[in-house]
Amino acid sequence: xxxIGLDMMGGDFAPLEAVKGASAFMAYNKDEVHLVLIxxxxxxxxxxxxxxxxxxTYSIVHAPQVIEMHEHPTKALKxxxxxxxxxxxxxxxxxxxxxxxxxxxxxxxxxxxxFSIKAIEGVLRPTIGGYMPREDxxxxxxxxxxxxxxxxxxNLNQFAVLGSLFSEHILKIDxxxxxxxxxxxxxxxxxxxAQATYPLLKENTLINFVGNIExxxxxxxxxxxxxxDGFTGNVVLKLAESLHDIAxxxxxxxxxxxxxxxxxxxxxxxxxxxxxxIIGHGISHANAFKNMINIxxxxxxxxxxxxxxxxxxxxxx
Amino acid sequence: xxxIGLDMMGGDFAPLEAVKGASAFMAYNKDEVHLVLIxxxxxxxxxxxxxxxxxxTYSIVHAPQVIEMHEHPTKALKxxxxxxxxxxxxxxxxxxxxxxxxxxxxxxxxxxxxFSIKAIEGVLRPTIGGYMPREDxxxxxxxxxxxxxxxxxxNLNQFAVLGSLFSEHILKIDxxxxxxxxxxxxxxxxxxxAQATYPLLKENTLINFVGNIExxxxxxxxxxxxxxDGFTGNVVLKLAESLHDIAxxxxxxxxxxxxxxxxxxxxxxxxxxxxxxIIGHGISHANAFKNMINIxxxxxxxxxxxxxxxxxxxxxx
Numbered sequence: 001x002x003x004i005g006l007d008m009m010g011g012d013f014a015p016l017e018a019v020k021g022a023s024a025f026m027a028y029n030k031d032e033v034h035l036v037l038i039x040x041x042x043x044x045x046x047x048x049x050x051x052x053x054x055x056x057t058y059s060i061v062h063a064p065q066v067i068e069m070h071e072h073p074t075k076a077l078k079x080x081x082x083x084x085x086x087x088x089x090x091x092x093x094x095x096x097x098x099x100x101x102x103x104x105x106x107x108x109x110x111x112x113x114x115f116s117i118k119a120i121e122g123v124l125r126p127t128i129g130g131y132m133p134r135e136d137x138x139x140x141x142x143x144x145x146x147x148x149x150x151x152x153x154x155n156l157n158q159f160a161v162l163g164s165l166f167s168e169h170i171l172k173i174d175x176x177x178x179x180x181x182x183x184x185x186x187x188x189x190x191x192x193x194a195q196a197t198y199p200l201l202k203e204n205t206l207i208n209f210v211g212n213i214e215x216x217x218x219x220x221x222x223x224x225x226x227x228x229d230g231f232t233g234n235v236v237l238k239l240a241e242s243l244h245d246i247a248x249x250x251x252x253x254x255x256x257x258x259x260x261x262x263x264x265x266x267x268x269x270x271x272x273x274x275x276x277x278i279i280g281h282g283i284s285h286a287n288a289f290k291n292m293i294n295i296x297x298x299x300x301x302x303x304x305x306x307x308x309x310x311x312x313x314x315x316x317x
Numbered sequence: 318x319x320x321i322g323l324d325m326m327g328g329d330f331a332p333l334e335a336v337k338g339a340s341a342f343m344a345y346n347k348d349e350v351h352l353v354l355i356x357x358x359x360x361x362x363x364x365x366x367x368x369x370x371x372x373x374t375y376s377i378v379h380a381p382q383v384i385e386m387h388e389h390p391t392k393a394l395k396x397x398x399x400x401x402x403x404x405x406x407x408x409x410x411x412x413x414x415x416x417x418x419x420x421x422x423x424x425x426x427x428x429x430x431x432f433s434i435k436a437i438e439g440v441l442r443p444t445i446g447g448y449m450p451r452e453d454x455x456x457x458x459x460x461x462x463x464x465x466x467x468x469x470x471x472n473l474n475q476f477a478v479l480g481s482l483f484s485e486h487i488l489k490i491d492x493x494x495x496x497x498x499x500x501x502x503x504x505x506x507x508x509x510x511a512q513a514t515y516p517l518l519k520e521n522t523l524i525n526f527v528g529n530i531e532x533x534x535x536x537x538x539x540x541x542x543x544x545x546d547g548f549t550g551n552v553v554l555k556l557a558e559s560l561h562d563i564a565x566x567x568x569x570x571x572x573x574x575x576x577x578x579x580x581x582x583x584x585x586x587x588x589x590x591x592x593x594x595i596i597g598h599g600i601s602h603a604n605a606f607k608n609m610i611n612i613x614x615x616x617x618x619x620x621x622x623x624x625x626x627x628x629x630x631x632x633x634x
Contacts, residue, residue, distance in 0.1 A: 135566070146500050149508035183463050183551035191466035191548040215555025219563060231508040232549045234500035236556060238532025243560070246452070246536060246573070254567055 001034055002300045004293060005097035008039030009066045009084040010104025011284045015039055018103070019047040021289020026057050033297060036097050038063050039084045063087040066104075069282055073107030085109060089116035092275055099296040103267065103280030103288065110147055113270040113277040120305070122312030125151075126272035127159045127230075128279065129166060130237040133259035134221045141167050142181075142218070143271070144230035145237045151229040153196040156180075157204060161311055162271040163225035164207045169302040170269075170295060171224075179213035179223025181232060187211070193229060201227070206311055266291030275305060318351055319617045321610060322414035325356030326383045326401040327421025328601045332356055335420070336364040338606020343370050350614060353414050355380050356401045380404040383421075386599055390424030402426060406433035409592055416613040420584065420597030420605065427464055430587040430594040437622070439629030442468075443589035444476045444547075445596065446483060447554040450576035451538045458484050459498075459535070460588070461547035462554045468546040470513040473497070474521060478628055479588040480542035481524045486619040487586075487612060488541075496530035496540025498549060504528070510546060518544070523628055583608030586616065589625065593617060 006022060008015040022035055034057060037044055041062040065083035067076040077086055085104055089112040092100040102109050110128070119126050130145035143163040148155060160178045167176035180201055182190045187198060189212060201209045213223050218236060228236075244260035246252075266288045267280035276299040278292045299305070323339060325332035339352055351374060354361055358379040382400035384393040394403055402421055406429040409417040419426050427445070436443050447462035460480040465472060477495045484493035497518055499507045504515055506529060518526045530540050535553060545553075561577035563569075583605045584597035593616040595609045616622070 135563070149500060149511075181552060183466060183548055191546070194466075194548070215552040215557075216559040216562075218552075218556050219559055228552075229508070231500055231511070232552055235498060235532040235535075235545075235549055236552060239535050239553060239556065240532075242533040242536055245533075249452070250571055250573055252569055252571055252574075254569055256563070256567055257569075 002032060002099070002297060003034045003036060003097045004296050005036045005038055005088045005091050005100040006289070006293065007084045007088050007100070007102030007104050008037050008044050009063070010102040011280060012282050013285060015044050016047050017285045018289050019044065019051055020286035022058070022293070023051040023053050024286055024290045025293045026053050029057070031057070033293070034058065035293070036061055036091060038088045038091070040064060061087060061091065067108050069105055071105060071108070073105060073111040076105065077108055077111055085112055092277070093117050098300055099276035099278070101267065101278040101280065101292045101296055103282060103284040106279055109277065109279045110270070113273050117274050117277070120272055120274055120309050120312055122314065123162070123272035123308070124158055125155045126270050127162055128268055128270055129163055130233065130268055131262065131265050132218055132226065132240060133256065134219065135256050136221060138173065138221065139171050139265070140218070140221065140224055140226060141171065142226045142228065142233050142237060144228070144233050145268070146230045146234035147270070148230040150231070151193060153193060153200050156193070156197045156227050156229070157200040158272070160201055160204065160207050160209070160225060160227045162308060163227065165304060165307055165311065166269065166271055167224050169304050169307065170298050173224045175208045176224035177210045177222070178207045178225045178227060179210055179217065181218070181226050181228035182212035182214065185212050185214060197227070263288050264291065266295060269295065269299065272308065276300065319349060319416070319614060320351045320353060320414045321613050322353045322355055322405045322408050322417040323606070323610065324401045324405050324417070324419030324421050325354050325361050326380070327419040328597060329599050330602060331420070332361050333364050334602045335606050336361065336368055337603035339375070339610070340368040340370050341603055341607045342610045343374050346374070348374070350610070351375065352610070353378055353408060355405050355408070357381060378404060378408065384425050386422055388422060388425070390422060390428040393422065394425055394428055402429055409594070410434050415617055416593035416595070418584065418595040418597065418609045418613055420599060420601040423596055426594065426596045427587070430590050434591050434594070437589055437591055437626050437629055439631065440479070440589035440625070441475055442472045443587050444479055445585055445587055446480055447550065447585055448579070448582050449535055449543065449557060450573065451536065452573050453538060455490065455538065456488050456582070457535070457538065457541055457543060458488065459543045459545065459550050459554060461545070461550050462585070463547045463551035464587070465547040467548070468510060470510060470517050473510070473514045473544050473546065474517040475589070477518055477521065477524045477526070477542060477544045479625060480544065482621060482624050482628060483586065483588055484541050486621050486624065487615050490541045492525045493541035494527045494539070495524045495542045495544060496527050496534065498535070498543050498545035499529035499531065502529050502531060514544070580605050581608065583612060586612065592622065
């Protein structure tokens with residue numbers, strides 16, 4: 001049995017879309033998952049009434065407070081201990097849930113992931129990846145996309161390992177190719193960070209390093225895991241997200257540009273922390289919530305956290 | 318009379334497309350421009366034969382060597398003093414030309430611009446901007462896009478001034494809005510560089526600073542001049558360039574995505590050096606060469622260099 005905590009108050013359409021997503025997931029779930037719905041009990045029940053969820057498959061944990069989207073993360077978590085995000089992390093940290101999902105305040109989710117539960121031993125900085133849709137329908141992973149604005153070469157080297165494991169086990173890409181996002185293809189190119197990172201990636205036996213990739217390679221399948229600092233990654237991710245808006249505005253109907261509707265992917269995991277934490281997009285609808293629950297399940301089923309622990313374990317002398 | 322040096326050997330289709338571009342420009346030029354065609358005289362004449370350029374409007378300076386696209390810039394410039402790029406910078410530095418244009422080896426053009434002619438007094442680091450097409454047909458300017466991979470806050474602050482002057486006088490945007498590329502909108506967000514740059518931009522009376530912009534804002538008109546380090550800018554520029562390829566591959570016909578065909582813009586100027594230097598794309602065709610000559614003319618006519626000098630002049634005590 002997998003127990004997944006779901007923040008019902010997070011996202012622009014809470015709790016209705018979260019309820020709909022949970023129901024949609026449960027409709028084909030074969031009893032191996034129990035959902036813990038966290039939020040305002042009255043509001044949740046109001047929406048649950050119209051849905052056909054089997055009461056034995058979920059429980060509700062009342063959390064009367066809500067951290068709004070633009071609140072200061074650390075301050076809000078401190079001042080709102082009864083918020084759905086604070087309660088969600090408390091349940092996760094105390095072992096009452098195995099994973100936690102929220103489409104709420106991204107900053108609060110990051111802070112919670114970093115401080116409520118621990119980083120896996122050996123992981124210097126946990127990271128957040130972003131999906132990059134490719135024309136063949138597969139997904140590339142860009143790491144980091146904003147959790148670590150300033151990075152050291154060792155951080156990027158670890159993101160490569162974390163991203164590779166996620167790509168292999170969750171995105172099901174065999175021997176994922178790792179590329180270093182850079183301003184030129186040749187070894188030796190780059191800013192100081194990229195120049196110092198290249199040799200680390202080259203010598204890293206845990207990954208399948210294919211060298212530098214440029215901006216033009218990000219939306220094609222030159223690399224499955226694309227490593228960069230969280231500043232560059234965040235700018236690239238948000239630029240990619242805006243392509244879907246532009247396509248809609250210009251009435252372009254194209255399967256590939258449709259994939260830049262990041263809502264469909266549900267959310268991205270925080271990689272390198274001791275338990276699965278999934279951060280969703282503020283505009284998440286039912287399908288996004290369903291997909292996030294799916295990703296959390298897959299992370300549990302494949303024991304991704306255990307695999308990360310193995311990779312970062314210091315070999316015994 | 319404006320005398321413009323044009324490297325005839327640069328670009329994938331040299332010298333034919335350079336000749337065609339020069340002819341196209343000269344067809345409506347009213348005698349105020351004299352072109353100095355630099356390259357292999359025999360090859361240039363071969364292509365000139367089929368074109369109707371008035372012989373009084375141009376001269377040829379023979380340069381028998383060519384710096385190939387993938388040669389090491391500094392090494393190539395040193396070992397090939399008779400190359401079209403080396404000769405082009407020599408003519409520029411010695412005052413025989415007023416501006417220099419090449420679609421050849423970008424690195425060699427950068428090195429030449431930095432070392433053959435001087436930076437304007439007060440400019441710590443010259444920069445290269447890249448155009449960002451917007452849906453209304455206008456062009457935003459992203460600075461830096463690769464000349465300065467690692468930057469200090471003072472560099473970004475100067476790029477803002479250089480970019481604003483180019484945007485105002487060459488792209489004809491009144492009081493161009495300057496945005497700092499960042500991973501969040503609020504003041505205080507960012508990596509260390511962006512955090513330290515924000516207050517400098519805010520206090521800079523030479524620019525119209527509008528605050529932070531995110532990746533999603535880059536392809537819309539939230540800011541006219543978008544300031545970032547050359548690493549991030551290079552990744553963004555090349556990603557934007559790849560959108561045109563993707564649109565073509567997917568048979569998407571759209572006026573806006575057509576504008577991501579960066580070839581049409583011709584080239585980008587090196588900003589902050591003492592004389593106009595324009596670096597073109599390797600795949601430049603006739604139209605690109607024509608546009609680059611136009612940009613160089615506009616830079617001379619508006620005395621952009623003089624205006625930059627004024628902006629960076631230390632006020633007398």
